[in-house]
Amino acid sequence: MVPVLEVAGLNKTYSSKGETVKAVNNISFSVNPGEIVGVLGPNGSGKTTTLKSICGLNAMDTGLIRVNGEDIEHQQWAAMLSTGAVLEGARNVYWRLTPQENIVYFAGLKGVPRNEACLRAQELIDRLSLNKYCDQQVRMLSKGNQQKVAIACALVHRPSLILLDEPTLGLDVDMVRDMKDWLRQLVDTRLSAMLVTSHDMDFIEAICDRVIILYQGEVISQNSVEELRRQFSPQKTFDLQVQGHPSGSVKADLETSQWSIEENATSSRLTLRTGDLDTLSLALASLEQSGHRLIDINVTSDALEDIFIHTIKRTSSPAAESISQASAGGEQ
Ligand SMILES: Nc1ncnc2c1ncn2[C@@H]1O[C@H](COP(=O)(O)OP(=O)(O)OP(=O)(O)O)[C@@H](O)[C@H]1O
Numbered sequence: 001m002v003p004v005l006e007v008a009g010l011n012k013t014y015s016s017k018g019e020t021v022k023a024v025n026n027i028s029f030s031v032n033p034g035e036i037v038g039v040l041g042p043n044g045s046g047k048t049t050t051l052k053s054i055c056g057l058n059a060m061d062t063g064l065i066r067v068n069g070e071d072i073e074h075q076q077w078a079a080m081l082s083t084g085a086v087l088e089g090a091r092n093v094y095w096r097l098t099p100q101e102n103i104v105y106f107a108g109l110k111g112v113p114r115n116e117a118c119l120r121a122q123e124l125i126d127r128l129s130l131n132k133y134c135d136q137q138v139r140m141l142s143k144g145n146q147q148k149v150a151i152a153c154a155l156v157h158r159p160s161l162i163l164l165d166e167p168t169l170g171l172d173v174d175m176v177r178d179m180k181d182w183l184r185q186l187v188d189t190r191l192s193a194m195l196v197t198s199h200d201m202d203f204i205e206a207i208c209d210r211v212i213i214l215y216q217g218e219v220i221s222q223n224s225v226e227e228l229r230r231q232f233s234p235q236k237t238f239d240l241q242v243q244g245h246p247s248g249s250v251k252a253d254l255e256t257s258q259w260s261i262e263e264n265a266t267s268s269r270l271t272l273r274t275g276d277l278d279t280l281s282l283a284l285a286s287l288e289q290s291g292h293r294l295i296d297i298n299v300t301s302d303a304l305e306d307i308f309i310h311t312i313k314r315t316s317s318p319a320a321e322s323i324s325q326a327s328a329g330g331e332q
Pocket of ligand 1: 014015016021022023041042043044045046047048049050
């Protein structure tokens with residue numbers, strides 16, 4: 001299978017005010033047809049630089065980037081026609097044009113005939129529920145709807161490679177859910193490939209087949225969400241609700257195994273985060289022996305965000321600390 005995107009040995013250094021910043025350091029990866037790959041990393045880790053290099057907005061220092069087998073430096077136009085990118089959201093579109101005018105204009109730039117462009121624009125407007133705003137200039141729309149117009153403009157020529165930098169910015173919960181379903185469906189039905197950055201871990205977890213984690217311009221991990229879970233976070237949180245209150249030796253045994261116990265009027269709630277299933281079996285057996293009927297059980301795996309923090313932690317403790325703090329403050 002020929003990958004839709006191949007990036008090999010990408011390097012990019014910025015020079016500004018006499019200082020140089022190595023933004024991307026020898027990055028290599030590929031994305032196959034039908035695959036959605038998330039690019040994660042703390043602020044300044046090189047995500048946007050990577051995307052900009054792929055769509056030719058940044059001249060790379062060294063490296064090779066191919067889109068559908070075409071070298072973007074030597075077959076620039078072909079690569080451009082195969083790519084649809086939203087890098088700075090609504091800043092990419094014309095604010096004094098309506099959604100329809102914008103979409104038709106961008107379709108024309110990528111060679112879609114006008115009649116076909118109008119049909120596709122209407123299709124996108126319907127699918128993204130932009131009908132109500134059809135006659136309004138984009139500058140009058142909400143941030144979320146502007147973001148949808150920007151995405152529609154980038155995808156109207158049906159590119160095989162889709163690059164999205166923070167596509168959920170400004171979208172409300174319902175819009176994010178809808179966007180997720182739509183993007184997944186697009187990639188699956190057209191066998192496109194998508195590279196997406198986001199600080200919205202739920203979005204990444206729901207939509208991505210694979211995740212690349214960047215740290216200080218380098219790829220520190222490249223895996224499926226499941227594999228990341230397996231490698232870095234085999235822990236689960238068990239939440240049991242049992243009838244009555246464990247007493248005496250049963251309670252002591254549970255506490256020794258690190259279960260936390262909360263007693264309510266007629267039942268008890270036992271919680272434990274562990275990767276050791278024996279601990280769960282032992283607790284269940286001893287509760288059953290002592291006549292405490294299990295009422296409910298809930299098992300949750302660590303979220304992608306925890307895995308991400310864990311991965312960075314293994315690379316650098318100070319960075320992980322700042323990410324953990326930002327997460328705690330709801331910034332991530
Ligand atoms: N035009 C530029 N001139 C100078 N330095 C730059 C420029 N663009 C990016 N950088 C620097 O390159 C590094 C990588 O930046 P980049 O924007 O690619 O990171 P990012 O992971 O996308 O960050 P964020 O999550 O904040 O968007 C940072 O140190 C940044 O300050």
